[in-house]
Amino acid sequence: MAQNKKTSAELRNEINASSADARVLLSALFDEGTFLEFGTYVKQGEGDFEGVITGCGSVCGRPVYAFVQDKTNDKAAFTSAHGKKICALYDSALKAGAPVIGVFSGAGAKVSEGIDCLSAYGSVMAKISEAKALIPQIAVINGACGGASAVLSEMFDITIATDKGERYLVPNGDPIGSPDIVIGETELVALLTKLLSLLPSNCEEGTVIGDDCESINEPLDVNAYIDGDVKDLISALSDDRAPMYLSENISKELVTALITFNGRVVGVVANQPTENGGALTCASAKKASRFVNLCSDFEIPVITLVNTVGFKGGCKNYLTALSDLAFAYTNSEISITAIIGNAYGSAYTLMGSKSLGASFVFALDSAVISVLDPDTAVEFLYDSELKEASDPNATRASLKKEWISGPASALTNARSGDIDDIVSGTELKQRMASALEFLA
Numbered sequence: 001m002a003q004n005k006k007t008s009a010e011l012r013n014e015i016n017a018s019s020a021d022a023r024v025l026l027s028a029l030f031d032e033g034t035f036l037e038f039g040t041y042v043k044q045g046e047g048d049f050e051g052v053i054t055g056c057g058s059v060c061g062r063p064v065y066a067f068v069q070d071k072t073n074d075k076a077a078f079t080s081a082h083g084k085k086i087c088a089l090y091d092s093a094l095k096a097g098a099p100v101i102g103v104f105s106g107a108g109a110k111v112s113e114g115i116d117c118l119s120a121y122g123s124v125m126a127k128i129s130e131a132k133a134l135i136p137q138i139a140v141i142n143g144a145c146g147g148a149s150a151v152l153s154e155m156f157d158i159t160i161a162t163d164k165g166e167r168y169l170v171p172n173g174d175p176i177g178s179p180d181i182v183i184g185e186t187e188l189v190a191l192l193t194k195l196l197s198l199l200p201s202n203c204e205e206g207t208v209i210g211d212d213c214e215s216i217n218e219p220l221d222v223n224a225y226i227d228g229d230v231k232d233l234i235s236a237l238s239d240d241r242a243p244m245y246l247s248e249n250i251s252k253e254l255v256t257a258l259i260t261f262n263g264r265v266v267g268v269v270a271n272q273p274t275e276n277g278g279a280l281t282c283a284s285a286k287k288a289s290r291f292v293n294l295c296s297d298f299e300i301p302v303i304t305l306v307n308t309v310g311f312k313g314g315c316k317n318y319l320t321a322l323s324d325l326a327f328a329y330t331n332s333e334i335s336i337t338a339i340i341g342n343a344y345g346s347a348y349t350l351m352g353s354k355s356l357g358a359s360f361v362f363a364l365d366s367a368v369i370s371v372l373d374p375d376t377a378v379e380f381l382y383d384s385e386l387k388e389a390s391d392p393n394a395t396r397a398s399l400k401k402e403w404i405s406g407p408a409s410a411l412t413n414a415r416s417g418d419i420d421d422i423v424s425g426t427e428l429k430q431r432m433a434s435a436l437e438f439l440a
Helices: 008-018 020-029 080-096 115-131 148-154 185-198 230-237 282-297 318-330 346-350 374-381 383-388 392-405 410-414 428-439
Strands: 036-038 052-059 062-069 100-106 137-146 158-162 166-168 181-183 244-246 254-261 264-271 302-308 335-344 360-364 368-370 421-423
Touching (some): 020 052, 020 062, 020 185, 036 080, 052 080, 052 185, 080 100, 080 115, 100 148, 137 148, 137 185, 148 166, 158 185, 181 185, 185 244, 185 254, 230 254, 230 264, 230 302, 254 282, 282 302, 282 318, 302 346, 318 346, 335 346, 374 383, 374 392, 383 392, 421 428
Parallel strands (some): 062 100, 100 137, 137 166, 158 181, 302 335, 335 360, 335 368, 360 421
Antiparallel strands (some): 244 254, 254 264
């Protein structure tokens, strides 16, 4: 007796009903009517359709590819077919030169599949690696993200976690990793839309240049921001006063952000003087190198705002973190550095110095650049004078003042040629904008 077959419309309705949550996200993200799904009817045997939706569409008119794990469909268990769908998506995205968004919300591997499932994980890892530095990859943790899926998400360029997201390596284990952005689920689509607008579609496009920009002659006195929260300065430099901060919850001694500056998207790396004196720690060095590498991958210029008291260790891999930072800056194509406050010790060298390849280096006339911090320099160089002084404290203060205005001054250090120009706080914005125009 012949069985009744479902029509394509009935099948589509069944699929849509079983993955409603995932499709709501896709509908909200992509321009209306533009999303094209791949492998809609792929399934393992006679079971449910695969718990991942893959496809492409337009976001504000630009092509974008996405896969979304559908936790309502077999808890989005990762299978070999699941992996094949994601790999096929990557092949298309690489051919088109368009970004990939991956939304993770699954329970991990389908244990009953055994090694086939594990091999599929490896294939997806290989595709993510192949796409590295070619197209932007954004991971979204919007639910459970365990085991090898957690590894996959960490391989992406930028990781976003919603208030429902959690990564772990073993079931019921402690959460791992620190996402670049943490946000409420209701704000996710707006965030993704803005982030995509700040990133080029691929490595060959170069940084995004918009039509709207604030005049570089709009008054801005950087001196007013030197001792305060550097985020206020970054916001003041941004055309729309709305920087996209990354890794805010990691090493607050350093701030990284994407902004539009004079109509051009740039990356900003800045020491945060209100946190530990803007010290270059192990964590802040890792944070800076990862961000500078991201900018280099997609030809996004880097502006570095230096205001640091120097090194402060605290981890076993400190030297590795510092060497990685040096490599990152030497690989940066367009890099502009502004010394706006203190620049002590080798932290001066590592924070985008001329010797590491910076295209332009500016220093405010009030900048203090010293091999040692002034207090230590005075104690080291003038030990005998201090011991013989009738009033050591007064002598120490006088020698420190002389050190800051002499050997540690911006003018003295500029004579080496490692600083291109000394500028006032009211000039810095215009000089950096002009430098970007010449370098782009």
